[in-house]
Amino acid sequence: MSKAAALDLIRKNLFYGSTDYTKNQPDLFVPHKFRMLAPSQMDGFVATLRESLPEPEVLIYVHFPFCFSECLFCNSFPHQVDQAIQQEYLQSLLREMEILAAYGVFAGKKAKGIYFGGGTPTSFSNAELGAVLEKIKAMVELAEGCSITSEAHPATLLVKNRVEGLRAIGINRLSVGCQTFDQEILRICNRKNTAAQLRQIVDSVKGAGLAINIDMMTGLPGQSMASVRNDLVILETIRPDAVEYIRHEIVNPLAVELYKQNPDLVVDSDTLFAMVCATQEWMAAQGYEQNGSFSDDRQWGYRFHWLNEMPIIAFGSRTRSYTKTICYDKHEELSTYFNIIKKGLLPVGRSIALTPKEQMYRSLLLRLQLKAGLDIQQFRDRFGQDPREVFAAILLKLEEFGCLVQVDGSVRLTEYGAYFVEDVCDYITDMALREESELLVRTPHSDGGTSARLD
Numbered sequence: 157m158s159k160a161a162a163l164d165l166i167r168k169n170l171f172y173g174s175t176d177y178t179k180n181q182p183d184l185f186v187p188h189k190f191r192m193l194a195p196s197q198m199d200g201f202v203a204t205l206r207e208s209l210p211e212p213e214v215l216i217y218v219h220f221p222f223c224f225s226e227c228l229f230c231n232s233f234p235h236q237v238d239q240a241i242q243q244e245y246l247q248s249l250l251r252e253m254e255i256l257a258a259y260g261v262f263a264g265k266k267a268k269g270i271y272f273g274g275g276t277p278t279s280f281s282n283a284e285l286g287a288v289l290e291k292i293k294a295m296v297e298l299a300e301g302c303s304i305t306s307e308a309h310p311a312t313l314l315v316k317n318r319v320e321g322l323r324a325i326g327i328n329r330l331s332v333g334c335q336t337f338d339q340e341i342l343r344i345c346n347r348k349n350t351a352a353q354l355r356q357i358v359d360s361v362k363g364a365g366l367a368i369n370i371d372m373m374t375g376l377p378g379q380s381m382a383s384v385r386n387d388l389v390i391l392e393t394i395r396p397d398a399v400e401y402i403r404h405e406i407v408n409p410l411a412v413e414l415y416k417q418n419p420d421l422v423v424d425s426d427t428l429f430a431m432v433c434a435t436q437e438w439m440a441a442q443g444y445e446q447n448g449s450f451s452d453d454r455q456w457g458y459r460f461h462w463l464n465e466m467p468i469i470a471f472g473s474r475t476r477s478y479t480k481t482i483c484y485d486k487h488e489e490l491s492t493y494f495n496i497i498k499k500g501l502l503p504v505g506r507s508i509a510l511t512p513k514e515q516m517y518r519s520l521l522l523r524l525q526l527k528a529g530l531d532i533q534q535f536r537d538r539f540g541q542d543p544r545e546v547f548a549a550i551l552l553k554l555e556e557f558g559c560l561v562q563v564d565g566s567v568r569l570t571e572y573g574a575y576f577v578e579d580v581c582d583y584i585t586d587m588a589l590r591e592e593s594e595l596l597v598r599t600p601h602s603d604g605g606t607s608a609r610l611d
């Protein structure tokens with residue numbers, strides 16, 4: 157089949173149906189299954205958590221939910237920077253780590269990756285971020301080659317000695333949101349970062365001995381193919397260690413309002429499809445890996461191990477943690493998060509015990525995002541069932557769409573299936589939800605909904 161015909165198959169069968177809907181993080185999310193947890197149930201919950209963690213290595217995520225201003229493409233603005241509230245947050249975060257560590261959850265374990273996300277972690281000082289890292293090191297040993305990433309707003313990295321300071325506290329990888337170099341689009345999105353600034357940041361980060369990722373987007377308001385191609389040319393001259401391209405999801409009410417007033421700024425589906433193809437082809441040609449194509453942990457250790465189902469223990473408000481068998485969320489409201497921690501309790505608000513079928517779905521969903529795909533024998537050894545039988549209908553459909561192949565004892569994405577990994581994941585998640593009930597349907601993101609995927 158020609159390339160054009162193969163891509164057309166995906167466009168018509170998968171992409172058109174998916175593009176109007178909110179995307180999710182690359183993990184299984186079954187929100188209707190959550191059960192609320194009272195603080196008084198915490199001892200029993202932590203006993204379950206400990207049992208669900210037989211693995212010797214874990215990932216640690218820490219959330220810093222404060223930003224300087226709201227970007228139009230943000231799918232959930234956290235909180236405006238505020239010195240006093242951030243100080244209270246920092247103290248609560250440190251205390252939360254002490255409370256969980258006191259239960260012995262990390263005994264004998266090592267951290268394979270640490271990720272400071274947000275929000276804007278670098279809205280905190282290097283000393284404050286360093287205090288968090290020290291607390292983590294006090295509760296869990298770091299594994300050899302532990303990847304320690306912090307997300308960072310470009311403006312914060314232009315401050316003198318900021319990068320060197322981050323290196324000094326132990327951060328070894330930075331992830332910088334850039335999205336585009338097109339100044340008019342950035343203005344509409346309430347962002348300012350020039351190509352010259354990014355070049356300076358990449359040079360200083362590499363010079364300081366850290367790795368750097370740049371986040372980019374397609375489908376931004378008013379974005380054209382010419383603008384995307386120009387971004388790629390600039391990226392080639394800047395040469396970060398890693399690049400991630402994602403699509404703009406129209407979930408922010410500011411974006412919905414903008415598009416209502418200026419419908420001509422919406423990137424139509426066919427142009428967005430062409431943008432995804434162009435950026436993914438470029439990524440492959442440049443040797444950049446992201447979801448759908450990770451072959452090892454060199455470019456993004458944290459994500460690579462996450463997709464290999466390493467447990468994630470998250471700290472901070474509104475964070476989600478996963479082991480292979482349970483998933484739990486922290487309280488989102490800062491006042492609730494603060495108050496529960498003040499009482500010496502864990503701020504867990506809700507949890508799910510994943511059924512064996514949900515665990516299988518999660519394994520399929522995560523491992524299909526790796527280049528090696530889902531190993532059929534490993535799946536059989538773990539679940540006692542053959543994934544080709546458990547997911548026969550889904551795999552058949554994805555094969556018909558040209559997204560999937562069975563090769564060398566694995567089920568994996570095709571070259572073009574990997575370009576549209578987000579849509580493949582959406583398709584699998586929809587199937588998992590539909591298995592629960594035909595009534596579970598997603599809300600189109602053009603309705604301006606938030607991250608909720610269900611009515």
Ligand code: SF4
Nearest residue numbers: 223226227230274275
């Ligand atoms: S920096 Fe990130 S989290 Fe903060 S407003 Fe912008 S998109 Fe949202």
